[in-house]
Amino acid sequence: MTGWRLLLTRPADESAALARVLAEARVFSSSLPLLDIEPIAVSATIREVICSLDRYCAVIVVSKPAARIAVDLIKQFWSQPPVPRWFSVGAATAQILEANGLEVSFPVDGDDSEALLELPRLREAIAGPDPQVLIMRGEGGRELLAERLRELGASVEYLELYRRGLPQYPPATLPERIEAEHLNGLVVSSGQGFEHLHRLAGDAWPVMARLPLFVPSPRVAELARAAGAQTVVDCRGASAAALLTALREHPVPVF
Structure with missing residues (x-):
């Protein structure tokens, strides 16, 4: 799974915990929290x-x-x-x-x-x-x-x-992070997390929509597909174990 380079969007403490588990599995991740609790x-x-x-x-x-x-x-x-x-x-x-x-x-x-x-x-x-x-x-x-x-x-x-809430970021923060760190997958943990991702993407969404998007449930998958996401992977849960299983089963994209 070393080819995956993921954007994590959970609240900061949850993203940090998930990043540690991913690192143990040799998966690179970058955190950009899109939910303030x-x-x-x-x-x-x-x-x-x-x-x-x-x-x-x-x-x-x-x-x-x-x-x-x-x-x-x-x-x-x-x-x-x-x-x-x-x-x-x-x-x-x-x-x-x-x-x-x-x-x-x-x-x-x-x-x-x-x-x-x-x-x-x-x-x-x-x-x-x-x-x-x-x-x-x-x-x-x-x-x-x-x-x-x-x-x-x-x-x-x-x-x-x-x-x-949606944390405040300068314009283009999201697409610039994806490009700068060569990220090839997006992870959201809720419907509102996806809505914030979609909103923050702005004009760059058509490009970002081509990246595999890992979601926790059929409901969020349906929301993402309706917004134009092209490759949506339902992890059947928001846990690290569910994400790791989905990563193993889904091929790393080649762009």
Whole structure:
């Protein structure tokens, strides 16, 4: 895999962690964070939901930022960890929750909404009368999860804990980085990450659209193809392991 030269676009700390794993696999990467995570101020609504977590049959945490903010809030308002069944979309998010005393279930064969929805323990959690599910996330995000849960008879609420902003860069920063470092692949971890990539590319997007684009889910893949991305690789998850598997299975482009 030494021929890959990837642009990483996650928040700075996540890109740094991913870059270390890629380096061990002898994959070159360059980080240009396209998401700033800004926690939402704790409102009366957020406080009320956090203080009543035990009324939900399932609490689903869809991202690492949501997990970090959630455990901080739980420490503020609970003397002991609350007892609903906890779920996450991927192992990395689960690790944050587990490190803070929560028992978490997550799919081991794919870290996306589709894999989570097939998890027997989640199906069991919502099988009772009047199941109520809470999804912790950033502003906007995974709608498929809530739609499918409602189809299965659950009542679903969102608790939005942060918003994602686009860091400020001088014009042409993105295409200049790709050209200067001879990058041949792009990695995004969410739909909003792709939207920021597309926006920052500007007039250079038709050229960048020819580069392989590694995405975490079918939803993001569809978004990218609709915008004109020519080679979209669905990693079926946002983890480093999922990306490495996709890199092994996809040939390095020759330009």
